[in-house]
Amino acid sequence: NNSKLVVSLLDYGAGNVRSVRNAITSCGYTIIDITEPSQINDAQVIIFPGVGSYHSAMEVLQAKGYDAALREYLSKDRPYLGICLGMQTLFESSEESIGTENGGKAPSSLPGLGVIPGKVIKFDDSCRSVPHIGWNGTIAHQVSPAMKYMMSEDAAKPNAEVYFVHSYYAPITSENAPWVLTRTTYEGQEYISSVQKGNVVATQFHPEKSGKTGLNFIKGFLESVEDGTLSQTTPIPINPNMHTQLVKRVVVALDVRSNDDGDLVVTKGDQYDVREKDDEQPDVSTGRGGVRNLGKPVQLASRYYTEGADEIAFLNITSFRQGVIEDMPMLQVLEEASKCIFVPLTVGGGIRSYTDPESGRVYSALEVASRYFRAGADKVSIGSDAVHAAEDYIESGGKKTGLTSIETISQVYGVQAVVISIDPKRVYVSSPDDCIKHVVVPLDESQAGPNEERYCWYQCTVKGGREARDICAVSVAKAAEALGAGEIMLNCIDMDGQCNGFDHALMKAVSSAVSIPVIASSGAGNEAHFVNVFKETNVQAALAAGMFHRKEVEIRSVKKHMEENGIRARIIS
Numbered sequence: 001n002n003s004k005l006v007v008s009l010l011d012y013g014a015g016n017v018r019s020v021r022n023a024i025t026s027c028g029y030t031i032i033d034i035t036e037p038s039q040i041n042d043a044q045v046i047i048f049p050g051v052g053s054y055h056s057a058m059e060v061l062q063a064k065g066y067d068a069a070l071r072e073y074l075s076k077d078r079p080y081l082g083i084c085l086g087m088q089t090l091f092e093s094s095e096e097s098i099g100t101e102n103g104g105k106a107p108s109s110l111p112g113l114g115v116i117p118g119k120v121i122k123f124d125d126s127c128r129s130v131p132h133i134g135w136n137g138t139i140a141h142q143v144s145p146a147m148k149y150m151m152s153e154d155a156a157k158p159n160a161e162v163y164f165v166h167s168y169y170a171p172i173t174s175e176n177a178p179w180v181l182t183r184t185t186y187e188g189q190e191y192i193s194s195v196q197k198g199n200v201v202a203t204q205f206h207p208e209k210s211g212k213t214g215l216n217f218i219k220g221f222l223e224s225v226e227d228g229t230l231s232q233t234t235p236i237p238i239n240p241n242m243h244t245q246l247v248k249r250v251v252v253a254l255d256v257r258s259n260d261d262g263d264l265v266v267t268k269g270d271q272y273d274v275r276e277k278d279d280e281q282p283d284v285s286t287g288r289g290g291v292r293n294l295g296k297p298v299q300l301a302s303r304y305y306t307e308g309a310d311e312i313a314f315l316n317i318t319s320f321r322q323g324v325i326e327d328m329p330m331l332q333v334l335e336e337a338s339k340c341i342f343v344p345l346t347v348g349g350g351i352r353s354y355t356d357p358e359s360g361r362v363y364s365a366l367e368v369a370s371r372y373f374r375a376g377a378d379k380v381s382i383g384s385d386a387v388h389a390a391e392d393y394i395e396s397g398g399k400k401t402g403l404t405s406i407e408t409i410s411q412v413y414g415v416q417a418v419v420i421s422i423d424p425k426r427v428y429v430s431s432p433d434d435c436i437k438h439v440v441v442p443l444d445e446s447q448a449g450p451n452e453e454r455y456c457w458y459q460c461t462v463k464g465g466r467e468a469r470d471i472c473a474v475s476v477a478k479a480a481e482a483l484g485a486g487e488i489m490l491n492c493i494d495m496d497g498q499c500n501g502f503d504h505a506l507m508k509a510v511s512s513a514v515s516i517p518v519i520a521s522s523g524a525g526n527e528a529h530f531v532n533v534f535k536e537t538n539v540q541a542a543l544a545a546g547m548f549h550r551k552e553v554e555i556r557s558v559k560k561h562m563e564e565n566g567i568r569a570r571i572i573s
């Protein structure tokens with residue numbers, strides 16, 4: 001593309017817009033950054049990827065004087081694409097503007113840009129997981145040139161799934177109905193998933209994280225800005241009986257560490273032990289085998305993106321040893337990965353506050369996380385530090401300090417950006433009465449303990465399974481949710497690398513105790529394990545590592561098997 005069109009990006013510095021940049025660039029367009037209000041009027045086209053909370057977004061727009069300039073730009077029907085909060089801020093107001101910054105006590109209702117009638121409200125979490133995270137379809141209300149490469153060819157079917165992550169939504173009303181470009185259904189709730197009137201377009205979904213479909217949307221939008229056709233939309237008959245569905249996600253995890261030669265490799269453990277058991281040349285001093293090497297992080301992750309992974313997680317598994325702020329290789333992995341991978345990227349390992357031993361400088365968990373977000377991560381996953389935060393929270397009788405990594409990061413980047421990685425081990429007991437402090441779950445016969453125990457509790461560990469704590473997985477999950485986590489990645493050390501399927505008892509216990517989404521992890525060995533965990537528990541995603549790294553099973557065959565068994569998956573062509 002030799003386009004002359006230059007995209008003006010409104011990045012107010014609140015989060016990761018690297019992926020939006022990468023997506024625009026990969027469609028062949030150049031970008032300039034808006035750094036002062038006067039540039040708004042001069043723009044050929046503006047893309048505004050809102051990040052963070054509604055309140056903080058409006059606060060920054062006001063403080064920098066962008067709000068008035070934007071209102072004027074929009075009133076002249078100039079080309080515009082808002083993404084996520086960039087769509088929500090077009091409405092009159094949002095429930096989210098009730099300042100959670102002040103513990104929800106001080107309402108501070110900053111108005112939105114007020115271009116579209118209506119208020120953005122929160123999903124009811126009494127009957128569905130909130131946030132709405134993942135891949136869902138869209139149903140067109142208008143035919144738009146922006147959608148030319150992503151509209152379903154079959155009018156009776158929704159468009160291909162795109163990636164959403166939000167707790168608040170804009171309901172369709174009679175006043176804003178003419179704006180609706182597409183709608184989406186989340187567990188019975190219909191809402192506006194994109195809008196367009198004239199040259200003003202906005203999406204609740206993240207096109208920059210929606211794989212090929214999302215890139216096609218950006219391409220369709222920018223091409224039609226360029227050839228002046230963008231505003232040529234036509235309404236289409238609305239079928240109120242058509243609905244979309246959030247699909248179950250297939251996630252791939254890459255456990256990353258340096259091997260003994262100092263190269264960063266993807267490795268994979270057996271119950272968290274990542275060293276070769278039958279190494280012909282074990283280390284002479286320790287007698288231990290080398291670190292299992294299953295490939296290069298970015299290369300492997302790109303392969304999984306092309307093969308249809310819905311999400312990719314990089315876990316820095318030796319982060320407890322060194323400070324991550326200096327861990328440039330891991331930051332580089334993120335930077336490189338986000339250039340070619342357009343699905344959500346999570347990074348975990350070492351997200352905590354850290355004191356540099358040389359300078360004595362203290363880096364807060366928020367600073368550490370910010371480095372990763374700027375490098376291209378969409379979510380951070382917190383392991384050990386979440387266990388400690390949960391312990392303190394419970395011990396204090398449920399008091400929030402506002403200072404934990406979970407609280408500080410979710411306040412700035414939103415709850416959806418904070419995943420908690422739990423690494424529990426089973427502790428078998430003969431009867432629930434043997435352990436009153438922790439949540440004890442029944443086990444079926446095949447899972448019974450070494451002495452035929454038919455119950456267990458799941459003891460949390462820190463430092464990659466090396467240290468066990470006196471707290472169970474259910475308690476950590478509940479405390480983390482209360483502190484502001486948006487999702488739980490639930491491992492199980494006993495099942496890790498065993499290829500015997502996921503730990504259903506654990507998945508059920510945790511997913512029924514929290515309302516945030518749970519990702520099942522550890523133990524997948526074949527396609528049927530995914531179907532089983534989705535049928536028998538309420539988890540929203542399932543993660544595997546070893547079976548994909550060893551090329552034993554392909555992502556597309558997992559998804560095919562899911563669809564054949566009535567579980568909706570995102571199938572890519």
Ligand code: 1PR
Pocket residue numbers: 253254255268269271272273274315316317318319320348349350351381382383384385421422423462463464465491492495496497498499521522523524543544545546547
């Ligand atoms: O405690 O915040 O620094 O985070 C450390 C992170 O590193 C945690 O997310 C922890 O789970 C992870 N981690 C630490 N040590 C290991 C290890 O293996 N020695 N990996 C480790 C945990 C869990 C999954 C794994 C699944 C699926 N790996 O990533 O890939 O169990 O595997 P499978 O499908 O092959 O069974 P902090």
